[in-house]
Amino acid sequence: MTDILLITFVFLVAGVVAAPLASRFSLGSVLGYLLAGIVIGPLLSLLGVDVSSVQHVAEFGVVMMLFLVGLELEPKQLWAMKYRLMGLGGGQILLSASIIGLIAIALGQTWQVALAIGLMFSLSSTAIVLQTLNEKGLMHSDGGRASFSVLLTQDIAVIPMLVLLPLLAVGDIGSAASVHEASSEISLVADLNSWQTALVTILAILLVIGGGNYLIAPVFRFVAVARLRELFTATALMFVVGVALLMSLVGVSPALGTFLAGLVLANSVYKHELESNIEPVKGLLLGLFFITVGARIDFALLLADFWLILGLTLVLYLVKIGVLLALGAVFKVHGHNKWLLALGVSQVGEFAFVLLSFTVASNVLSQQLADILLLVVAMSMLLSPLMFIFYEKVIVPHCRPKMSGKGDDIPANDAKIIIAGSGRVGGIVDRMLRSAGFSTTVIDYSHERLEALSRFKVSTYFGDATQPSMLHAAGIEQAKLLVVALDDAEQISRLVRYVNKAYPHVHIIARAVDRHHVYDLYAYGCRDIIRETFDSSLRMGRSAFEALGIDKEAAEEMKEIFNEYDRQNMIGVADVYRIGVPAHENDEYVARVFELQQTYAPSMEAKLRRLRDGTDKPQQP
CATH class of the missing domain: 1.20.1530.20 (Na+/H+ antiporter like fold)
Incomplete structure (x- = not known):
């Protein structure tokens, strides 16, 4: 029994130590495990x-x-x-x-x-x-x-x-x-x-x-x-x-x-x-x-x-x-x-x-x-x-x-709207705009996605939207609106930063992958930022209120109150956010979060509870 426990302990220690170290240096867990095996190999031989x-x-x-x-x-x-x-x-x-x-x-x-x-x-x-x-x-x-x-x-x-x-x-x-x-x-x-x-x-x-x-x-x-x-x-x-x-x-x-x-x-x-x-x-x-x-x-x-x-x-x-x-x-x-x-x-x-x-x-x-x-x-x-x-x-x-230079040739048009990314976010935005009669130029870097869309007669151009040459071909100089719906947060930030500096006349709507990504984009000059899961989370919260017996109008009002509270918090801490510094390691950021919670949270919570109890009627639109 002791031998089995000793061998098990050796394997567990090797994995627990090697995998985090390898990941920390961007080597991947697989290489970490392989190196761990090499290190403990002589010990395993000694133990038989x-x-x-x-x-x-x-x-x-x-x-x-x-x-x-x-x-x-x-x-x-x-x-x-x-x-x-x-x-x-x-x-x-x-x-x-x-x-x-x-x-x-x-x-x-x-x-x-x-x-x-x-x-x-x-x-x-x-x-x-x-x-x-x-x-x-x-x-x-x-x-x-x-x-x-x-x-x-x-x-x-x-x-x-x-x-x-x-x-x-x-x-x-x-x-x-x-x-x-x-x-x-x-x-x-x-x-x-x-x-x-x-x-x-x-x-x-x-x-x-x-x-x-x-x-x-x-x-x-x-x-x-x-x-x-x-x-x-x-x-x-x-x-x-x-x-x-x-x-x-x-x-x-x-x-x-x-x-x-x-x-x-x-x-x-x-x-x-x-x-x-x-x-x-x-x-x-x-x-x-x-x-x-x-x-x-x-x-x-x-x-x-x-x-x-x-x-x-x-x-x-x-x-x-x-x-x-x-x-x-x-x-x-x-x-x-x-x-x-x-x-x-x-x-x-x-x-x-x-x-x-x-x-x-x-x-x-x-x-x-x-x-x-x-x-x-x-x-x-x-x-x-x-x-x-x-x-x-x-x-x-x-x-x-190199690939961006080999993107599709985009014909001259008066679209004035460029959408970077044709996935689940960009695709829906494109459909909404086209349904309303607007012309769009959609750029995506995935051949597989483009081939799938072509089966549905959806016109999308191949290229890397983060490259200046591709943006120029899409007509960024004349564009009124750029919708950034890429999947990768780093690519979104790079594109927003470049367009905001080089083409300040272009209105940018950017997809943010999380709360801290919002602050990054805000620091780069973007003011129209949409968190990809926030709106759906608000709608789920509203549905949860309704499922608990709160009428539809009150649930909608409660959702909007919370939305406004969150917006105030986002704006209130934006000036103390530091790009590249984890939020929990930024003392000024943490202090501001607690300060805003004490300032706005009691009022927000009181309004939500009055609407929940029916003592406060929803505002009429």
Whole structure:
């Protein structure tokens, strides 16, 4: 018991210390976990810990992550991705595997070994890429969606790879049973022929689909009777573990099986309950997985063949980056999004560890070669976070100005109205203005969004609205109104600051992401600022008043009183706000907030309570 507690404590300390430090220096949690594993590796060896066994447990974090990804998708979304799945994802696997295989043949390997290496190294790390994209808020960008298409295709491709790799055996080929024993101690298909195996696999998949549609709701209703939060967590884990177990028993990737289960439950009323219960466990296991990757690095072998391993890793990166850049151009992933795809998905993934063990057990690769390849996989995963840093620090600053010059040509018009951003905010503003007979010029930097809008005959121009050349092409000199509806707070601030200084005649309406962003924009000279969630929050508060029995007119008056109170507070503290200084660290700001609360809050609260009690009638409009 003491040994288990000591090992658990070591892993927890490593993660708790490394991840915040790495995030503080903008390295990302994945690199932090990898470095933590490297640091504690010698200690784990001293304690006699079997890191490989720990990693097998931690790999379940990848399985859970694919389940959560499936929950976020709907079948119609998956169907909409079919061209990128087959073309971009399938093309990446075929081209990468072919080029890597040819390089392996040139280095003296047989074609069977070369093909096996090419297939394994064509895969990327779903865990690293999705974790990093979510952390950096890049998942919904064009590059993020393209990366997800490639990763999803690769996860699906693991199944035929598991079928093909044993056929490449170069030594004595073990029996089918021994191969199945290498991948799973218990198997439902070990003694079946090919058509029987296929039938059992199809039945298992149908069982997952049927169970997701018809069993989840009754089970959760039954568990809800106990009113115990921990039972919901246990039920969610039971479902995911059960699906993973069933897929393993029929020789299918557990990650793919749970992804399918998540996809089936994407429209379930229990979707968010499942997600909230599994997310923390998934995060812990993924962190443990990356720590074990770092701890498994064999430094003796690495130092002995350092230049060979580093050279192979760099060649691998060059091949996959080149393939992804070429395919990105073909499938219209442009600018920095193309580089995000190429740099982000160019490492080798966690499934390579599984496939390396599988190929050794199947007499495809020798153990000596597998040990070297394992170091190449670990080295590529260790370098992967650095690729994201390179993308952020080098590619984005240089690529955006270059791309802005390649924006669409905007014809001369008398619109006088420019809208930057055509998402959920800018799109609604554009529709309102056009419905009233006004002409607008809408600029957006997302090719994917523009292509979707074009299907509805909505005219939007491609370009980066934060670039002066794009604003000039849109006619900023003659414009009367600029509506800034971009998603990124930093881009909004940069655009507002530039236009207010260079074109002071233009009236700017800016979207603010939160209260403190309002102060930033106010300091840059903008006086027409709309908090993106404030109006909807006021309406919800008014509805809450009505739901509590307050009549509609009184509820509306109460909403307006609170709105006026908040506006006075916003104006009252604007002059003591300091850009770049957190509000809670600004003593003058904190003191002013308390001062205004004492000045205005009692009067506001008294008015609201009189209206609530019916002792004060609403003012007539």
